[in-house]
Amino acid sequence: MACYTADHHGTPTPSKEIEEIAWLTYADRHRVSAVDQIVFDELHRAGQLH
Template identity: 75%
Template sequence: MDDTIDKIAWIHLDDGKILSTRSRGKTVYYLPGGKREPGETDLDTLIREIDEELSIAIVPTTASHVGTYRAQAHGHADGIIVQMTCYTAEHHGVPTPSGEIEEVTWLTYADRDRVSPVDQIIFDHLHQTGHLH
């Protein structure tokens, strides 16, 4: 049995802040994105999930791989790992909460303790490289 949750996430930075989302009924923030469906490429998943969660269109030709990060999955049994493959990409539209998303917000490195474990690793990387303030 595979104990890894395969997820794709969109990293959208602006002026040292990162766009983050909170699902209905949750207290922890996550980078926008989600799980791959059978047969989907990373780009397919990114486009579908960001449209579902934020009602915006990712520009496929601008997608760029930032990194792939692994950590204990938040809210799952010990040993269940989430693997988050992250991309930046330009978009059309204004990010608006949709579907299960209740809140869209801009976070800084000071908000690190408010995000999931894998997002904390991503926050650390972006902070160390000077992208997240």
């Protein structure tokens, strides 16, 4: 798995195979897969996910 960060301008909108866009915080950890929970934990420890 690769994670990227970037600056974004404008409003993200779903298209093609993407049905929904949702902004998640660490409080949403229970909503993601087990592997994503590990990523959330690492990002939270690094201060990049609140």
